Amino acid sequence: MVNKKKIVEVDENTEERILSAAKKVIFSKGYAGARMQDIADEAGINKALLHYYFRSKDKLFEMIFKEATGKLMPQISSIFRDPQLDIFAKIRAFCRSYIGTWMEQPYVPMFVLYEFHSNPNKGIAHLFDKEKFKPIREEVLSAFGTASKKKQIRPVDPYHLFLNMISLCLFPFMGSPVFKAVTGISDKQFDLMMQQRAHEVSEFIIESIKYRK
Amino acid sequence: MVNKKKIVEVDENTEERILSAAKKVIFSKGYAGARMQDIADEAGINKALLHYYFRSKDKLFEMIFKEATGKLMPQISSIFRDPQLDIFAKIRAFCRSYIGTWMEQPYVPMFVLYEFHSNPNKGIAHLFDKEKFKPIREEVLSAFGTASKKKQIRPVDPYHLFLNMISLCLFPFMGSPVFKAVTGISDKQFDLMMQQRAHEVSEFIIESIKYRK
DNA sequence: GTCTATAATTTGATAGAC
DNA sequence: GTCTATCAAATTATAGAC
Numbered sequence: 461m462v463n464k465k466k467i468v469e470v471d472e473n474t475e476e477r478i479l480s481a482a483k484k485v486i487f488s489k490g491y492a493g494a495r496m497q498d499i500a501d502e503a504g505i506n507k508a509l510l511h512y513y514f515r516s517k518d519k520l521f522e523m524i525f526k527e528a529t530g531k532l533m534p535q536i537s538s539i540f541r542d543p544q545l546d547i548f549a550k551i552r553a554f555c556r557s558y559i560g561t562w563m564e565q566p567y568v569p570m571f572v573l574y575e576f577h578s579n580p581n582k583g584i585a586h587l588f589d590k591e592k593f594k595p596i597r598e599e600v601l602s603a604f605g606t607a608s609k610k611k612q613i614r615p616v617d618p619y620h621l622f623l624n625m626i627s628l629c630l631f632p633f634m635g636s637p638v639f640k641a642v643t644g645i646s647d648k649q650f651d652l653m654m655q656q657r658a659h660e661v662s663e664f665i666i667e668s669i670k671y672r673k
Numbered sequence: 674m675v676n677k678k679k680i681v682e683v684d685e686n687t688e689e690r691i692l693s694a695a696k697k698v699i700f701s702k703g704y705a706g707a708r709m710q711d712i713a714d715e716a717g718i719n720k721a722l723l724h725y726y727f728r729s730k731d732k733l734f735e736m737i738f739k740e741a742t743g744k745l746m747p748q749i750s751s752i753f754r755d756p757q758l759d760i761f762a763k764i765r766a767f768c769r770s771y772i773g774t775w776m777e778q779p780y781v782p783m784f785v786l787y788e789f790h791s792n793p794n795k796g797i798a799h800l801f802d803k804e805k806f807k808p809i810r811e812e813v814l815s816a817f818g819t820a821s822k823k824k825q826i827r828p829v830d831p832y833h834l835f836l837n838m839i840s841l842c843l844f845p846f847m848g849s850p851v852f853k854a855v856t857g858i859s860d861k862q863f864d865l866m867m868q869q870r871a872h873e874v875s876e877f878i879i880e881s882i883k884y885r886k
Numbered sequence: 887g888t889c890t891a892t893a894a895t896t897t898g899a900t901a902g903a904c
Numbered sequence: 905g906t907c908t909a910t911c912a913a914a915t916t917a918t919a920g921a922c
Contacts, residue, residue: 465909474887474888475902476711480862482888488791489705489708489791490703490705490787492702492703492705492706493703493704493705493791494914495705495915495916496916496917497914497915497916498849503890505916506888506889506890507917507920508889508891508917508919509887509888509889510889511916511918512887513918515917516916516917517915517916517917528904532851533855562701565797569828570787570790571734571784572851573847573848573850573851574703574783574787576850576851576854577783577847577849577850578701578702578703578706585854586806587784588850588854588855589854590854590855590856590857591778593854593855593856596855597855597856597857599808603684605739614880617869617873618867619856619858620870620873620874620877621870622856623844623845623852623866624841624874626844626848626852626875627840627843627844627845628840628841630840630844630845630848631839631843631844632840633845634786634790634834634844635786635839635840635843636790637786637789637790637801638718638745638785638786638801639836639839641686641798641801641802641803641806642746642801642803642806642809642810643803643806643810643835644803644810645832653832653836656830656833657833658922660833661833661837664833664837664881665881666877667827667880667881667882668877668880668881669888672688672885678919687905687906708896708897708898709897709898709899710896710897710898718907719906719907719908720897720898720901720908721907721908721909722901722906722907724898724899724900725905725906726897728905729898729899730897730898730899738899773888858917
C-alpha cells in the first residue's frame with residue numbers, strides 16, 4: 461500500500477513552507493535586500509498570504525533572526541563545563557560541534573553578524589545581552605585559566621584565545637565566496653576543506669598553546 | 674594673518690564630500706540598505722546633485738566597492754616575496770600590516786565580504802578573478818612550502834594555514850559588535866585588544882607551526 | 887486559507903529654474 | 905553647480921471576494 465503520510469510530510473504546511481522560503485531568501489540577500497515577493501514566490505504563494513501569516517516584514521525578520529542567533533552559541537557552555545574533558549578535548553569538541561553546525565547552514569553566520577553589524581539598534585540588540593552570555597563566557601575563560609594554572613597550556617590572553625577559536629571556525633563560512641574566487645578552488649574542494657577543518661583547526665590551536673617545558 | 678587655505682582644505686570639494694558621505698553610509702548599511710537621501714544628507718547636499726555627480730546608485734556603489742576591494746590583498750605580495758625576511762618575519766609583517774589596515778577602516782571587511790556574499794553576480798565578480806590573485810597566492814604558498822622543506826615550520830596544509838591567517842586578522846572586525854555585546858567589553862577596551870592583536874596573532878601562529886624536533 | 891486587485895509609501899531618478 | 909518640484913517604478917501592506 462502506498463504510504464500517503466510521506467507525501468504529506470514532504471509537502472509541509474503553509475506556515476513552514478513560508479518560513480523555509482523566508483530563511484532561504486533573507487539569509488542570502490539580507491533584510492534590506494530581501495523582497496516579500498521573492499519570499500512568496502519561493503514559497504509558492506502570493507504576497508497577501510505572506511502578510512496573513514506574518515503581519516509584516518519586520519515580524520518575519522525578527523522571528524528568523526531570533527532563531528538564527530539562538531544557534532550562535534549553542535553547545536559551547538555544556539562542552540566547557542564538562543569535567544570529564546580536559547582542555548584539549550574541550551577545544552576539539554568545540555571545533556567539531558561549531559564547524560559542523562555551520563556546514564549545515566553556511567549562510568547563518570554572515571546573516572547574523574551582518575544584520576547586527578548594520579543595525580545595532582532595531583530591537584535586536586537585546587538578543588546579544590552581556591548577562592545572557594555570562595555563563596558561557598565564564599565557563600570558557602575559567603577553563604583556560606585552570607588549564608594554564610595546571611601547566612597544561614602556556615600563559616595566554618584568554619580573550620584573544622577565545623576570539624581566535626571563534627575566528628578560525630566562523631570566518632571561512634563568511635569569506636567562502638571570496639576565498640573560492642581568490643584561490644580558484646571549486647565548491648566541492650571547499651566542502652572537503654571544511655570537512656577537514658574541525659580537525660585542522662583544533663590541532664592548530666592546541667599546537668600553539670600546549671605547555672612545553 | 675589668518676590662513677584661509679586651511680579652512681578651504683577642511684571644506685573639501687563637493688565630489689570628495691559626496692564620496693566620503695557615500696562610503697560612510699554604504700559601508701555601514703550596505704548597498705541594499707543605503708538610501709540616496711541619507712548619502713545626500715550626510716554630504717550636506719540634495720539628491721539631485723548626487724545624481725549630477727554620479728549617474729546612479731549603481732555607479733556610486735561600483736566605484737566605492739572597487740576601491741574597497743583594492744585594499745583587501747594589498748602589501749601581501751611584496752611581503753611574501755621579500756627574500757630578506759624569513760617565514761616568521763613574513764608572518765609578523767603580514768599581521769601587522771593587515772590588522773593595521775582594518776583598524777583604520779573597520780567597516781571595509783564586512784562590507785566587501787557581505788556584498789560579494791549576497792551578490793556573487795552583479796558585475797563585481799570580476800574583481801575577484803582567480804588569475805588576478807595568482808601571484809599573491811603563489812608567493813604565499815611557495816613561502817610556506819620552502820619553509821617546510823627547510824624544516825623551519827612543521828608540515829602543514831598551506832591552504833588551511835593561509836585561511837587561518839586571514840581568519841585571525843579579519844574576523845574580529847566583522848564580529849566586533851557581537852563580540853563586544855557578548856563579552857561586555859567597551860569600545861575602548863576592544864580598540865586596545867586590536868592594538869595588541871597583530872603581535873598576539875603572529876605569535877599564536879608561529880607557536881603553532883614552528884618546527885620542533 | 888487563499889486569491890486578485892489596489893492602496894499607500896518609499897525611493898531612485900529626472901526636468902527645469904536659477 | 906545647486907536647488908525645488910515631480911515622475912516613475914518598486915515595494916510593503918491591506919481590502920474584499922471566494
